Amino acid sequence: MEFxxxxxxxxxxxxxxxxAILAFQVASIAIIIERAIALFAKRKIDQMELVKSFEENxxxxxxxxxxxxxxxxxxxxxxxxAIAAGATAARNFGGKxxxxxxxxxxxxxxxxxxxxxxxxxxxxxxxxxxxxxxxTITGMIKSFAAVSNANPAEKASLLAAGIAEAMNATxxxxxxxxxxxxxxAVMQNRANELAEDINQSALKAFNWLSYSYxxxxxxxxGGKSSRSPExxx
Numbered sequence: 001m002e003f004x005x006x007x008x009x010x011x012x013x014x015x016x017x018x019x020a021i022l023a024f025q026v027a028s029i030a031i032i033i034e035r036a037i038a039l040f041a042k043r044k045i046d047q048m049e050l051v052k053s054f055e056e057n058x059x060x061x062x063x064x065x066x067x068x069x070x071x072x073x074x075x076x077x078x079x080x081x082a083i084a085a086g087a088t089a090a091r092n093f094g095g096k097x098x099x100x101x102x103x104x105x106x107x108x109x110x111x112x113x114x115x116x117x118x119x120x121x122x123x124x125x126x127x128x129x130x131x132x133x134x135x136t137i138t139g140m141i142k143s144f145a146a147v148s149n150a151n152p153a154e155k156a157s158l159l160a161a162g163i164a165e166a167m168n169a170t171x172x173x174x175x176x177x178x179x180x181x182x183x184x185a186v187m188q189n190r191a192n193e194l195a196e197d198i199n200q201s202a203l204k205a206f207n208w209l210s211y212s213y214x215x216x217x218x219x220x221x222g223g224k225s226s227r228s229p230e231x232x233x
Contacts, residue, residue: 013161014168017135021172024128028180031117031124032187039114039190047079047201054083058208063091078110082202086209096210103206110198114191118184125180132173139166 011018050073057065070084085102089095094102143162146155 010168013164015165025176028124032183045197051201079201082106083205090209111195118187121180121184125177128173128176132170135169136166
């Protein structure tokens, strides 16, 4: 309780800019919690294991089975959504370029979700530091004003109040900035690891789909020509 009381007094003596710093702290804590849940609790670095379960069906050209398995897993697995898009293009004989394009479209969206709001942590940390510096400047201005304009009996108390405002604003700005910048580095590293896992896994699936495309499309072309009297002629 004593610590909380001291913090409340320091906040009160920090001046107007303490409210802005408090707003930045609330926003940074909210982002840290949301991104920690999204990147650590809901996402795992295990996409390669899922992709391996599709290999046999893809190599056999069993795209209906691939689609069914991908649809079942796409709610929790980003790479399954990419496989579903690629398998759809392969099943429709769209070609390697279309397979890659459809999968890249999904991967760009998924990678964007990983980086979502992470950059705000760095911004909030920097702005909190600058706001604390602004509070320091305003506090020092009050101190100098007290020395130059106040009555001699009031100079000491006004000078102390201005210095207290300056130091408290600086301290609270750093208290907000340091955890936000550390969290930014941690979250950015986690997002990069997850993106690398997704991209490598999707690349392996693309290789299987593109290798399987040629024989499947060739069979389709052969089947069409065998059914066409003009082609047989």
